[in-house]
Amino acid sequence: MTAPAPVIVQPDAEAWVWLNLRHLPGVTCFAYAAGQLDPPWVYSVSVQVDARAPRRMSRGKALARERAETARQIICALPGQDWPGGVLAAVTAVDGPWWLPDDDGTARYCARYDLRVHPRRDSGALHGRGEPPS
């Protein structure tokens, strides 16, 4: 007789990143990839962050770049911050911020980040055997 595989809750890293970025004008983010790693309580979540500025502004490109850099610094500082929904162990900036205007000419800088997350030890996020690290 075999034991059932543990069901491990995946922390909502996308929501945590958005909570920290939503105050920035012109900035949006979403998760475009996610996967379970080894050990199985660790997840990889990949997010894309877009920073835009209005076309009509003469320094729209520079403003979009400033917003992208501000977002980058916020995201890279997330590891170690208290997050009730889980633990964000590491952030890797895998791409950008780089210039990618929209098809209508709107100024935009785009960046992508890999996040390593796992549940908090005291969260009761495991159903079955095994424990996440503290």
Place this chain on the structure above:
Amino acid sequence: MNGARAEFRITDRRAVRKAVSPEIRAIADGIALEAAARAPRHSGDLAAGFDITPGDDPGTWIIDNPWHQFMWTEFGTRRQPARPFLGPVLAAARARWGR
């Protein structure tokens, strides 16, 4: 043996890269195939447009797709949502083989 020593001279500093280049090419092939399979299809031009060429350094391979709307399909725009097909494949590859 006491006092024995061996001396090695590096004759080709790029030898390691050259040796692993076929395996890296195979990884690139897998990434391109997976991305093409995931690509949104209308005419099929996007999925069929992947090409792999050697980089400047040994052991590097460049995956390219010249289809004109590749970037906007992958990353989206203000008026259309992103439909990532290459990003998830690369994320899985990073998780498997490291960055």
